[in-house]
Amino acid sequence: LRKGFPEVIFCQGKTAGQVAQIFKKLCCGRRSILGTRATREVFEAVREIYPDAVYHELARTIVVYRGEPPAKKGKILVMSAGTADMPVAEEAAVTAEVMGNEVKKAYDVGVAGIHRLLDKLDLIRWADVIIVVAGMEGALASVVGGLADQPVIAVPTSVGYGASFNGLSALLCMLNSCASGVGVVNIDNGFGAAALANAITQMIARANT
Amino acid sequence: LRKGFPEVIFCQGKTAGQVAQIFKKLCCGRRSILGTRATREVFEAVREIYPDAVYHELARTIVVYRGEPPAKKGKILVMSAGTADMPVAEEAAVTAEVMGNEVKKAYDVGVAGIHRLLDKLDLIRWADVIIVVAGMEGALASVVGGLADQPVIAVPTSVGYGASFNGLSALLCMLNSCASGVGVVNIDNGFGAAALANAITQMIARANT
Amino acid sequence: LRKGFPEVIFCQGKTAGQVAQIFKKLCCGRRSILGTRATREVFEAVREIYPDAVYHELARTIVVYRGEPPAKKGKILVMSAGTADMPVAEEAAVTAEVMGNEVKKAYDVGVAGIHRLLDKLDLIRWADVIIVVAGMEGALASVVGGLADQPVIAVPTSVGYGASFNGLSALLCMLNSCASGVGVVNIDNGFGAAALANAITQMIARANT
Amino acid sequence: LRKGFPEVIFCQGKTAGQVAQIFKKLCCGRRSILGTRATREVFEAVREIYPDAVYHELARTIVVYRGEPPAKKGKILVMSAGTADMPVAEEAAVTAEVMGNEVKKAYDVGVAGIHRLLDKLDLIRWADVIIVVAGMEGALASVVGGLADQPVIAVPTSVGYGASFNGLSALLCMLNSCASGVGVVNIDNGFGAAALANAITQMIARANT
Amino acid sequence: LRKGFPEVIFCQGKTAGQVAQIFKKLCCGRRSILGTRATREVFEAVREIYPDAVYHELARTIVVYRGEPPAKKGKILVMSAGTADMPVAEEAAVTAEVMGNEVKKAYDVGVAGIHRLLDKLDLIRWADVIIVVAGMEGALASVVGGLADQPVIAVPTSVGYGASFNGLSALLCMLNSCASGVGVVNIDNGFGAAALANAITQMIARANT
Amino acid sequence: LRKGFPEVIFCQGKTAGQVAQIFKKLCCGRRSILGTRATREVFEAVREIYPDAVYHELARTIVVYRGEPPAKKGKILVMSAGTADMPVAEEAAVTAEVMGNEVKKAYDVGVAGIHRLLDKLDLIRWADVIIVVAGMEGALASVVGGLADQPVIAVPTSVGYGASFNGLSALLCMLNSCASGVGVVNIDNGFGAAALANAITQMIARANT
Amino acid sequence: LRKGFPEVIFCQGKTAGQVAQIFKKLCCGRRSILGTRATREVFEAVREIYPDAVYHELARTIVVYRGEPPAKKGKILVMSAGTADMPVAEEAAVTAEVMGNEVKKAYDVGVAGIHRLLDKLDLIRWADVIIVVAGMEGALASVVGGLADQPVIAVPTSVGYGASFNGLSALLCMLNSCASGVGVVNIDNGFGAAALANAITQMIARANT
Amino acid sequence: LRKGFPEVIFCQGKTAGQVAQIFKKLCCGRRSILGTRATREVFEAVREIYPDAVYHELARTIVVYRGEPPAKKGKILVMSAGTADMPVAEEAAVTAEVMGNEVKKAYDVGVAGIHRLLDKLDLIRWADVIIVVAGMEGALASVVGGLADQPVIAVPTSVGYGASFNGLSALLCMLNSCASGVGVVNIDNGFGAAALANAITQMIARANT
């Protein structure tokens, strides 16, 4: 059951010690372990237990790889609008990879400079599922949704100031999008977007076999 | 391009005459036409042009079937929590069918009576994609997301009163869901949920061939 | 003072009789009179006093032309995303014209189909000022702002449903736009957008002489 | 009057010195004293006055026991959805115990994994009153309310991120629940939930005698 | 199971015909039937099936009594602040009675005239549970909660204008109450308040036997 | 002009140096100077210039007395609900005194214990104007408004947690009050309440002469 | 007690018959009766009982004068920004007059044309208390507060559209005003503003005697 | 293309090192570079690369001047209401200057003291475009919009407390302004206001040649 799906630990709001304990309990499994929202301090504590644990600074993730690397189920493209949206985009990218997907990235392609986006049409065609991460330019999900026939998963981020209201503006913008084929996850939830994308590629992989 | 995808007309806020005109313009095509948010009055006007147009009262949809019925791309389950959520659920069901999917329904399975939901486990296993429609019980998306490995698309509805705030409560509840694999569309957007579900089954169908 | 600026009457929330009275009081002037948010019933009452009054159904405006037609001060392009945004767009267009500007229109160019927008690059280059009207696709202001160097005035509309929250979503989206050179007016305020655009073309005209 | 009800001090927003002073003033009483929202620093100050004061780290409570331990009035079950909801759940549990109730706990039983909840049916049947504490899974109150005939008190927590909006999402979700027999208290108000639960068990105890 | 609990039908948003059908389906039961949010038109349709159905105009409820009248489980006091809050208060009162409780009422006792409230102390002492219904004076729940040791169930109503924001103001006011022993239900949910009150009196009744 | 009205400096968001500079500039005047929202650090800087400056710790105010102490214009009662509301209440009290009023205080008289409030009826009768300061018990303004015929000025505070939403709950509660004769100022604006109270007593004083 | 204060009936949400009944019950009194929020239909019903009842169309008030006309207690100026704000301004004016005050009016003096406001300086100096009524130009309260030393009572109105959010915008604007001496009442609450103004003039009158 | 427009770097949320890197990459260009939202620490890092970089403390901007100083395109007046609004006003002023405009300033001219504003009429007449920056006195945009025929760009700031809700109050106030010719940008977005003003003066300059 849930083959190829790692154990997942949401580290935010827990102490380094608590997180390390939870990692330890899961230790004999043959599934990989993914920790999200992890500070470097949390990582240090985990590394004492799993010396081969890997930390992705920007994504704030810890991964302990176990078992055979899974066959790649599907092709997931992660796009983001601004530099500041990158941590959320990276969380999505790491998660998608750990779950067994081929991942490509197209960052800094905000709609205020539409040509940068149009340059990525090949990447868009390549993907099975597209994840769009944006804070100040929620509009990106709408434009990508219009360009692509594949399922698009939109992740609003809390990046911005003033009337961005911590991501509410991007969230509403993405929900109102006229482009069909777009689903939205919680603000800053890069993990959730990747989990949904993986649920999709898993169905595709199942069909392939 | 966009094979098996019907022409779609959003009828809300347009007069019967305007809608009929738009249906007329599309007339020579070989693709089916789907009208959403259509009143019976709008339907009457459309029927003058397409005597074979079909009206789904509850779903408020008009369908003019054209071309070969498409091979069924995938299996979509539409679930809803309360009786009053049915119009949105039906909009999703009709849309999913017109786009070429096999559709099953499990209505009135709110979480306040969890056993009614657990009775539907077979249906849940059957589906490629699950659409969950709920207003007063946004919780349903969370529970279904936990039971299913497949992609789940949640549609909050504006059903309810008081602190439901026209669907805002259900929307927030669905976005915060801890179950992974859940994406959300706009309040009352049954059409959008089906379009996203169809984007997914299309990828599955492509993998099958 | 305020040459070329018509007398303006906001008809909403006033009876047909009250509006007619206000039109009457302004009668001896040499400036044109513009009534906004006027129903046909209000227009009928006004026409009894000014038989040459002109009603624009969609824009819900009444115009009584007086004085010499003003020399065209500038070139204003009014763009809109959806069909349902047209009344607001037309209010802007009529206002801009009555104030003495050359007006062109590019409607139904939502970002979900970006090519329709890219087809309008000539029009965009033509304009001195661009007004962008959108409800469900607030994103349009962002994309146009990126394509154009001229001042862009964004008008959110209350068109949409669910999480559009009567225009709030479009408003926030437009305010957060990363494209520079975009200013926003109140939801559905086509008149205000045109008045601001006219304040700009007036400065340009002054420079020309 | 208010027999078995401890003196209660809300420590948040007061200095350690101020809290110690308030504890001191209450000293000759024969009722226990409960301090809520107390930091360890506050506790140190109180312990100087009452060396037998007890600190519950997670619950952030201080208790000074006085008088006879009250006979147990009723059976209160405290359930919580996520690990991060535990401080609020513990505040409820400590309060309920100090007020003279038998307390059992069922933590980490979120609805995204419904089987963990169904495993607790015996506990649910055992209780006179059930307190449900949840932040990201407000849905839990709804499901428990459907399973139980007893009064259910729901406590939304500010745990979560993004569209949880500091507990607003859980609050609205709990208020809209279709399950009957559910009352809601303020976000993070574990104390208030226990006080209401105790008001109920007190009526039960009165009936018993 | 759920002895003494009537079948309940939420009539709002259903046609007279639909409601009548639902009433019909439940017909052979030995439990009473309660319809809430019912218009007179809905009642007329139900009366064709159950000639002995009773309509409470103000409460907008329909009751079909069946089986033995249940022994009175407990004493429920329904208080309300203003005249306009009466429909919600009556919904609570009817529901509480049908569920087998002795009900007393104290209406029009808003806190702006505190003496009217203090005159009701005897009634307050009489009750096992108190339901407080208020729209413009959410404060009432707080004052009653302070006067009473019994559980208090607060029902905000959508009565008011301006900054009442359809009951949001009363809801927030009630949730922030400093009086302990107060739980809140959804805006205008008189039914839900009575159901919770009944869940409490049922526990008391069980203790009595 | 504005006799008896001190110079006022809003210190929040300014550095100690900047505030000291502003105090210095005003130095030759014969009017007193009042600094609000001042930290102790700011006070130290001001004292270097005015060694006789007085700091009120709780009120966070600095006063430099100059000129004759003004004759007392009126009697102002400052009431507050909770301990945590005291800083705002004290800001109001200091301001009212500096402006030349006789001030009395009744703190900690929340409505959850109505008898503490009723004990203050003499004070209420004594006052010309009453200022009511409350965060978690906005209800207090309503009850006092009902007891008093004099003008009541309500100050919501940001004290509280959860659904207090930083004072929004108290603000709305106070605005919806059914008691007539109540005006509201901004959240935490003790200064503003006293300034309005003083505007009233000034009119009274003028009538007296 | 409460000399010169009429009986007040809030007619909104009551049937013509109900209001007439309430008027009837108060009939033998020697105080005048004021009905607010009354439709013409309600007035017709009241006139059957009190043939001398007076209806103010715009203010939507009914007055039944009884007893000696009270000596004028004070001078109240009612200002309003826009034509559409007049009903609320008139409610305030009628209420203030019935309560025994001399009332003057300065309507249509919005800040967008500041000279119209500056023309009213004499009126502003004349008043004891100033009531400022505004929907789209909440700014007016701020400007008047700066010009006047007297107490200013601000009434936001629900007039406007789009981002006026039914008066919320004006309400917030008035609360944030930097001018001291301004208190705010509920949106559209002309009655409440006048009642507060009257509480002030009553204190002044008392000082005069 | 985009002649006279500097390269712009939004420094907020980036480390000193990251910002320095971005400045470096742009180094060979002949356009000036503007960094906004820069701390002093960020500036120090940039100065290591460009020793002639200029830091504006209050505006939090870094400018590296390159190429010929551009001919002044237009006259921009920056007005602000309170002292605390100055950082945003300075960001606008610096940006407008770097983009090649003549800039004048009128600070501390809030509407609560209208005469300070009326003293600036000459400056207002001088300008081609006016930028109005205000937090607690959003009203200022409305008054200036009424006094001036030129385009007015309003910038709400997050300055204030309580019901200012981090700039939301000022934003709404500015959007609802009745004065025509006013456009609004995001809260605290001084840069964006200047960019829009510059887009306008650029059109004027083009007309001049």
Ligand SMILES: Nc1ncnc2c1ncn2[C@@H]1O[C@H](COP(=O)(O)O)[C@@H](O)[C@H]1O
């Ligand atoms: N006034 C009411 N407000 C909220 N929920 C209600 C109300 N009346 C009945 N209900 C609930 O609605 C359920 C029936 O809903 P339905 O099956 O849609 O008729 C009942 O079991 C009650 O839990």
Ligand SMILES: Nc1ncnc2c1ncn2[C@@H]1O[C@H](COP(=O)(O)O)[C@@H](O)[C@H]1O
């Ligand atoms: N605590 C306060 N809250 C709101 N406004 C205040 C406060 N204290 C002073 N003020 C106002 O702020 C003005 C001074 O502001 P400033 O010039 O920035 O020091 C005074 O004239 C008062 O009207």
Ligand SMILES: Nc1ncnc2c1ncn2[C@@H]1O[C@H](COP(=O)(O)O)[C@@H](O)[C@H]1O
């Ligand atoms: N327009 C109004 N807005 C708010 N409260 C009002 C208004 N008119 C009257 N009231 C209050 O409502 C009370 C009467 O309410 P009622 O008993 O429901 O008629 C009066 O004593 C007033 O305090």
Ligand SMILES: Nc1ncnc2c1ncn2[C@@H]1O[C@H](COP(=O)(O)O)[C@@H](O)[C@H]1O
């Ligand atoms: N203070 C500011 N607020 C909003 N947008 C800004 C600001 N400063 C610069 N920008 C925009 O941000 C872009 C650069 O963003 P970045 O690539 O993240 O440095 C510029 O082209 C501007 O359009």
Ligand SMILES: [Mg+2]
């Ligand atoms: Mg698409």
Ligand SMILES: [Mg+2]
């Ligand atoms: Mg799942």
Ligand SMILES: [Mg+2]
């Ligand atoms: Mg641009």
Ligand SMILES: [Mg+2]
């Ligand atoms: Mg239950």
Ligand SMILES: [Mg+2]
């Ligand atoms: Mg109590």
Ligand SMILES: [Mg+2]
């Ligand atoms: Mg009073």
Ligand SMILES: [Mg+2]
């Ligand atoms: Mg003043």
Ligand SMILES: [Mg+2]
């Ligand atoms: Mg202007």
